[in-house]
Amino acid sequence: MSGADMSGSGSDTPLVFIEVRRGAATPGSLALLATARRLAGAAAAVVCGPDSEHVARTLPGYGADEVWFADQPTFDAELPGPIIDAVAGLIVARGFATVLLETSVAAVEIAASLSARFDAGVNWDLQDVEMRDGQMVGTRLALGDTVVIDVGWTGEPRLASFRLGVGEPVEQQVPGSVQRLEPSISSRALRTTIHERRDSTHEGAQLVDAAVIVAGGRGVRDAASLQLLEALASALGGMVAVSMPLVDRGWYPVSAQVGQTGQKVRPRLYIACGISGSLAHRVGMEKSGTIIAINSDPSASIFGLCDAGVVGDLHEVVPELTRLIRARRAAEASAAG
Amino acid sequence: MGAKICVCLKVVPRAEVQLRIEEATHRLDRSGASELNPADEYAIEEALSIAASLDAEVVAVSMVPLSGVETLRHALALGVDRVVAISDVSLAGADMVVTSRVLAKFLEREAPDVIVLGSQAMDGRGAMLGGAIGQHMDLPVMSGVRSARVEGGRLRATRLSADGEVVLETTMPCVVALSGSANVPRYPSFRDIVTSKRKDISVISAADLGLVPSESGPAGSRTHVIGIAPRPVRQADAEIFVGEDGAAAFLVGVLDRAGLT
Numbered sequence: 001m002s003g004a005d006m007s008g009s010g011s012d013t014p015l016v017f018i019e020v021r022r023g024a025a026t027p028g029s030l031a032l033l034a035t036a037r038r039l040a041g042a043a044a045a046v047v048c049g050p051d052s053e054h055v056a057r058t059l060p061g062y063g064a065d066e067v068w069f070a071d072q073p074t075f076d077a078e079l080p081g082p083i084i085d086a087v088a089g090l091i092v093a094r095g096f097a098t099v100l101l102e103t104s105v106a107a108v109e110i111a112a113s114l115s116a117r118f119d120a121g122v123n124w125d126l127q128d129v130e131m132r133d134g135q136m137v138g139t140r141l142a143l144g145d146t147v148v149i150d151v152g153w154t155g156e157p158r159l160a161s162f163r164l165g166v167g168e169p170v171e172q173q174v175p176g177s178v179q180r181l182e183p184s185i186s187s188r189a190l191r192t193t194i195h196e197r198r199d200s201t202h203e204g205a206q207l208v209d210a211a212v213i214v215a216g217g218r219g220v221r222d223a224a225s226l227q228l229l230e231a232l233a234s235a236l237g238g239m240v241a242v243s244m245p246l247v248d249r250g251w252y253p254v255s256a257q258v259g260q261t262g263q264k265v266r267p268r269l270y271i272a273c274g275i276s277g278s279l280a281h282r283v284g285m286e287k288s289g290t291i292i293a294i295n296s297d298p299s300a301s302i303f304g305l306c307d308a309g310v311v312g313d314l315h316e317v318v319p320e321l322t323r324l325i326r327a328r329r330a331a332e333a334s335a336a337g
Numbered sequence: 338m339g340a341k342i343c344v345c346l347k348v349v350p351r352a353e354v355q356l357r358i359e360e361a362t363h364r365l366d367r368s369g370a371s372e373l374n375p376a377d378e379y380a381i382e383e384a385l386s387i388a389a390s391l392d393a394e395v396v397a398v399s400m401v402p403l404s405g406v407e408t409l410r411h412a413l414a415l416g417v418d419r420v421v422a423i424s425d426v427s428l429a430g431a432d433m434v435v436t437s438r439v440l441a442k443f444l445e446r447e448a449p450d451v452i453v454l455g456s457q458a459m460d461g462r463g464a465m466l467g468g469a470i471g472q473h474m475d476l477p478v479m480s481g482v483r484s485a486r487v488e489g490g491r492l493r494a495t496r497l498s499a500d501g502e503v504v505l506e507t508t509m510p511c512v513v514a515l516s517g518s519a520n521v522p523r524y525p526s527f528r529d530i531v532t533s534k535r536k537d538i539s540v541i542s543a544a545d546l547g548l549v550p551s552e553s554g555p556a557g558s559r560t561h562v563i564g565i566a567p568r569p570v571r572q573a574d575a576e577i578f579v580g581e582d583g584a585a586a587f588l589v590g591v592l593d594r595a596g597l598t
Contacts (some may be wrong), residue, residue, distance in 0.1 A: 113561075115437075117472050154561060194503060294588075
């Protein structure tokens with residue numbers, strides 16, 4: 001900080017809400033620990049859920065000086081209600097003036113609820129935050145990511161929710177204290193329950209492990225045309241993914257969905273076929289090594305993101321590309337044999 | 338008293354309008370043509386389908402500038418029974434905290450069984466309102482929902498999770514915030530459109546809801562815009578091939594150069 005006063009009485013250390021997926025902290029929420037240290041030279045963290053003690057003990061490795069966890073049976077990543085009560089209680093008890101969160105479905109609900117509970121400002125979809133003349137300033141892209149908006153907060157706590165995938169975790173071991181929270185949970189939070197979980201992750205290969213992904217979007221004509229993508233994926237030794245509209249149409253399972261509400265992938269090669277490149281899709285794949293786009297709409301925003309692209313009909317280009325790659329493989333095999 | 342479903346709507350600049358932020362106020366220029374936030378059509382559809390199972394009235398509410406009130410007529414054409422516009426110059430520039438407080442004040446008065454919201458508005462409002470409204474009204478919230486229905490007097494909702502899907506259940510009244518494309522919105526018939534022209538849209542002010550300017554006006558907002566600048570343009574260095582003939586060979590060349598074949 002630049003030495004000027006923080007505009008309030010709360011703790012200078014930002015509180016980071018850590019999200020857990022498959023038993024580990026998400027990279028996006030770990031990255032916010034580094035953001036907190038950059039802002040204030042220290043970071044606090046809170047994590048809730050059945051595995052949260054284990055996750056909590058990993059957090060000082062990413063710069064969390066103080067860590068709280070809540071692992072009572074009422075805590076579940078799918079049920080934000082009790083988590084809101086736990087985080088709100090911690091904010092009150094410790095006087096946190098700044099709270100940093102990701103932009104997942106749960107984190108959005110948590111940030112919104114805290115905002116209404118504390119009459120506190122929430123800025124979301126942020127790219128970054130920094131201290132400027134003693135004030136916290138957030139930056140956010142708007143109008144199709146063509147303008148940068150600087151946003152501020154009046155009053156505390158300041159709630160800041162970050163666009164998915166904007167930061168990288170930084171490994172930096174600090175001593176760190178880890179404590180269990182014993183929050184009181186409101187009756188409102190306990191009214192929502194889990195009726196059923198439907199696991200759609202099928203056994204066998206996982207999308208997140210694939211080196212090559214061929215992905216289809218709204219531009220794919222019909223369900224049968226996805227076979228063209230499957231053939232290309234098979235020729236390249238990869239897997240097929242889809243954007244959300246195709247899951248909504250029932251053409252492909254949700255386990256194959258890439259994007260904000262699906263999987264986040266970073267294969268060596270990502271071939272986007274008939275995908276416009278909406279923000280919701282981009283956050284799931286923009287860290288891929290080489291991105292190739294095939295789309296008949298020259299103004300599709302995917303062309304601003306890809307390394308190479310074809311403006312053309314995927315139903316013609318994909319089969320031809322499959323044929324050329326198969327021919328190449330066959331030639332290599334006969335040369336080797 | 339019959340059952341009631343409320344659906345919160347937002348009016349946004351039409352897709353073809355070049356969006357512009359006013360220099361002086363840092364607010365989105367809303368003087369051009371407007372339309373219903375496309376995501377809200379899913380909210381209306383979900384509200385109508387929940388209402389059908391409860392034989393409920395559907396009431397739509399929107400905080401909207403006067404110039405956008407007529408745009409809400411589309412909701413009547415889609416089958417909403419009643420539309421209320423909260424329209425007041427003092428509400429211009431309201432942030433999320435203020436917007437959620439104003440809507441919650443109205444919704445408390447209506448006392449619906451279910452409150453439905455669409456997903457993220459196209460102009461950046463964010464998918465936050467549902468969570469904040471639930472907090473203001475002390476109601477349970479289910480967000481990121483793809484479909485919802487009433488089952489044994491409780492609301493049951495399906496949403497995507499990291500591992501597939503999860504089905505949540507909660508007591509009514511409650512708040513349901515939808516994810517993107519939750520259903521297939523109906524298309525109004527010519528007759529529906531004509532009928533909708535004869536219905537009234539009631540327009541009320543923040544004062545009508547008993548809100549004072551310190552709660553509803555800019556003074557109530559807890560966030561502000563400091564400045565706006567064009568984004569530094571990152572020169573796109575993508576190689577683009579136009580047309581189908583030769584496209585596959587071009588891509589094989591790209592893969593070769595990247596060492597991926």
